Amino acid sequence: MKPLRIALTKGRLEKSTVELFEQIGLDCSCLRDKGRKLILPVGDGELEAVLAKAPDVITYVEHGVCDLGVVGKDTIMEHGSHFFEILDLGFGRCGFALAAPRGVDFYSGYREKTVASKYPNVARRFFESKKMDVRIIRIEGSVELAPLLGLSDGIVDIVETGVTLRENGLEVVERIAEVSARLIVNSASLKLRKREIEALAARLEAAIKGGN
Numbered sequence: 001m002k003p004l005r006i007a008l009t010k011g012r013l014e015k016s017t018v019e020l021f022e023q024i025g026l027d028c029s030c031l032r033d034k035g036r037k038l039i040l041p042v043g044d045g046e047l048e049a050v051l052a053k054a055p056d057v058i059t060y061v062e063h064g065v066c067d068l069g070v071v072g073k074d075t076i077m078e079h080g081s082h083f084f085e086i087l088d089l090g091f092g093r094c095g096f097a098l099a100a101p102r103g104v105d106f107y108s109g110y111r112e113k114t115v116a117s118k119y120p121n122v123a124r125r126f127f128e129s130k131k132m133d134v135r136i137i138r139i140e141g142s143v144e145l146a147p148l149l150g151l152s153d154g155i156v157d158i159v160e161t162g163v164t165l166r167e168n169g170l171e172v173v174e175r176i177a178e179v180s181a182r183l184i185v186n187s188a189s190l191k192l193r194k195r196e197i198e199a200l201a202a203r204l205e206a207a208i209k210g211g212n
C-alpha cells in the first residue's frame with residue numbers, strides 16, 4: 001500500500017508536529033534532517049510528508065494530492081473548508097483578535113472604520129456578524145504597522161503572548177476566535193482509506209490526551 005501523503009505547515013507548527021509524530025512511534029529522522037527537501041518519508045513507509053506554506057496545505061488537501069494536512073485553524077477559517085477537520089492537535093495555540101491603539105475606543109464615532117489584516121475573510125465575517133460596515137485592507141505581515149502608520153484604525157491579527165501588540169502601543173479590543181493546529185483530511189481519501197486514516201487519528205488523539 002502506498003504511504004498516506006500528509007502536507008505539513010512549515011515554520012511555527014513544524015517542531016510540535018514532528019514531536020507528536022515521534023510520540024506515536026513514527027521515525028522522523030528524515031524530517032529532522034531534511035535539508036532543502038520538501039517531500040520526506042515518515043515512519044516505516046506509513047507516511048510521506050510534504051512541507052508547505054499554510055494556505056498551500058489546504059490547497060493540496062482540497063485537490064486530493066495530499067490525503068491529510070496539519071494546519072492552523074486560522075488558515076482554515078481564512079482559506080476554506082472543502083475537506084474534513086478531524087482532530088484538534090492541541091499545539092500552535094494562539095487566537096484571532098481585533099486590536100487598536102492603546103486607549104482609543106475603536107467602536108466610538110460614526111465614521112466608517114478601516115481595519116488591516118492578513119486574514120481579510122476572517123475580519124470581514126467578524127464585522128458582518130456585528131452588522132458593522134468596515135473597510136478591510138489586506139496586509140501581508142507585520143500588520144501592527146498599519147495603525148502605527150495611520151493606514152487603519154485597527155487590525156485583525158493573531159495574538160499569542162501579546163508582546164507584539166504591547167511593544168507597538170496596541171491592545172486587544174476583542175478576541176475573535178481561539179486557534180490551534182488541526183488534522184484535516186481530503187474527503188475522497190477519508191472514504192477510500194478510511195481505516196488507515198482513522199487508525200492514525202486515533203493514535204494521535206491518544207498521544208495528545210496522554211501528553212496532557
Ligand SMILES: Nc1ncnc2c1ncn2[C@@H]1O[C@H](COP(=O)(O)OP(=O)(O)OP(=O)(O)O)[C@@H](O)[C@H]1O
Nearest residue numbers: 010011012013054072073074075092093094158160
Ligand atoms: N504567534 C503566532 N503568530 C502566527 N502564527 C502562529 C502563532 N502561534 C501559532 N501560530 C500558528 O502557526 C501557523 C504558522 O505560522 P508561521 O508564522 O510559521 O507561518 P505564516 O503565518 O505562514 O507566516 P510566514 O508568512 O512568516 O511564513 C499559523 O498559521 C498559526 O496557526
Ligand SMILES: O=P(O)(O)OC[C@H]1O[C@H](OP(=O)(O)OP(=O)(O)O)[C@H](O)[C@@H]1O
Nearest residue numbers: 141142143157158159160161162163164
Ligand atoms: O502575540 P505575539 O506572541 O507577539 O505573536 C503575535 C505576532 O506573531 C505573528 O507575527 P509573525 O511573527 O508571524 O510575523 P508576521 O506579522 O510577519 O506574519 C502575528 O502576526 C503577530 O504579529
